[in-house]
Amino acid sequence: MTYARRALAVARKDVAVERRSKETLNALVFFSLLLLFVFQITLGADRDRLAAVLPGVLWLGFVLSALLALGRTFLVEREHDCWEGLLLAPGDKSAIYLGKLASNLVLMTVVEALVLGLFVIFFDIDIRRALPGLFIVVALGTFGLATVGTLFAAMTANVRAREVLFPVLLLPVQVPVLLATVKATEALLLGEPLGAVAHWLKLLAAADVIYLVVSVLTFDVILEG
């Protein structure tokens, strides 16, 4: 099998498993609904205050669901004792990484679309004009989160206290992505054109490329044993 087909095989397997069992997805959907309740309860019903913190709260929702989703990347294999089977796959191990990254991106896209929809309904915001720009920001930001998240998930899968360690490692590294996405989302929701946030988009693109290259190059080292 070629490199690309091996990566695709891993991604297809994960998507199929998730589609049939809905183990992670069901919990994530419910979790994002609960997040909205929590935000509403803690922030109160004051509309002006909500509008001011909305971009940050939206990304908080994305990040919290991403932490849950990405942290489980390699647990399917652990829980069902398929870890060794995955490791025995021939050829360059980074194909496994790319496959896992792809299935994570699919999962996160589904959850984020849902969170965004719930935000529009419950907080009554109008995002139609900002939607094309928002799509680019969310895509770049999600890619950045998922690249490092998938790498760190492999790292923490075999470590003590992995549930705590995963966010502790991921969040500081992701600060540039968070700052860029929140600031860009804020500007877009205020009706500014995409050109006004070009510097943030460039930073996100640079971060995505750096994270992807490092992850592909170092993934082999993590799976060694």
Next chain:
Amino acid sequence: MIRTLGWLSVVALVAGLVMSFGVAPREVTQGTVQRIMYVHVPLVISSYVAFIVLAVASFVYLLRRDPRADRVAHASGEIGVMFIGLGIATGSIWGKPTWGTWWTWDARLTSVAILFVMYVGYLLLRGSIDDPERAARFAAVLGIVAALDIPLVHFSVYWWRTLHQPPSLMKPGGFTGSTAILWPLLVNLVAFVILYAYLTARRARLLRAEAEAVA
């Protein structure tokens, strides 16, 4: 060799201390409290030196699988976290009387705080893996990711307005302040880098002794 480094750092630190109180002038508006700069700036800069050494040592470890490189990275991480923590503490003590606040989310304070938590995470990762070979591999990957993240962190927080006084040493056009300030600062900087090298060498030797005791 290590002992010489230790004595050298003692001499340099004493010289730096004498210069920051004897040679450096009393700052006109801030008063004596400004002299904390002669400790604060060298601490932060030498913590960056530590993190660069950590990244290079991590890279060397992944290439050669030499446990010595891993011990240097581990020791540098610990000393770097200690230095950057002390840098944040001295900055707070300096900030209270001059800015009127212990802490503010100014650009450079934020980036330093992010680096601090990032490298605390690095030490936490090392601490939660029992197998030393695996700990070395994982930590090396994290060390490289963290180092590549430093410019991104700096750029992203740079686009905030900053309260911090602009850098006085490394800026376009070179240093423009008085040499009475520059020399004490440089002597202290050299002293703290030597201190970092000494503590790292000590810690690396201790790590080797620990590894040999287990083996």
